[in-house]
Amino acid sequence: GIQVEQSPPDLILQEGANSTLRCNFSDSVNNLQWFHQNPWGQLINLFYIPSGTKQNGRLSATTVATERYSLLYISSSQTTDSGVYFCAVEGYNAGNMLTFGGGTRLMVKP
């Protein structure tokens, strides 16, 4: 099946700093989504981005499908950004099944 790797696995930032999270995947995809899992365990949709670039406030994401990677940018980080960020992809023949990466655990310090 499709492989999804995220980096870095852990990241500690000072409030106000910027960061880039990376997601590499091993095959062509129908779907790529970024999620934020908050400290209460909820998975929050950030972006649906199988290709191209999107922005939502301080967050933006870019997926280069031909090179099989996606980047999530967090600017001016806040303590509420802490949690785990997951990239999840659905391969062309995956029948809607999402394969999750291992996540990036982010801690933003005040």
Place this chain on the structure above:
Amino acid sequence: EAQVTQNPRYLITVTGKKLTVTCSQNMNHEYMSWYRQDPGLGLRQIYYSMNVEVTDKGDVPEGYKVSRKEKRNFPLILESPSPNQTSLYFCASGGGIAHGYEQYFGPGTRLTVT
């Protein structure tokens, strides 16, 4: 508001006592799925359904049952729960090939089996 709901949100039970976790979506999605999340193992798919009366096994189906009698509901049934089914469970729904691939997740159900 478009959403996926799960109940209960938290459940502590004993080995062997049958339980059902309900999942409902109001987006008219064909596709629904259950995942479990465990430390060090990430999120793994249990079962999925492409439409009413159509269900299929995911990566870790053992010990679980599902049914899809209505489009909006996709309950997860544990006939005889065991401690290794202690986990955080997520239900998800998506529009699939006809309506776009984005998937939406419920708030999660934290299950403890003693």
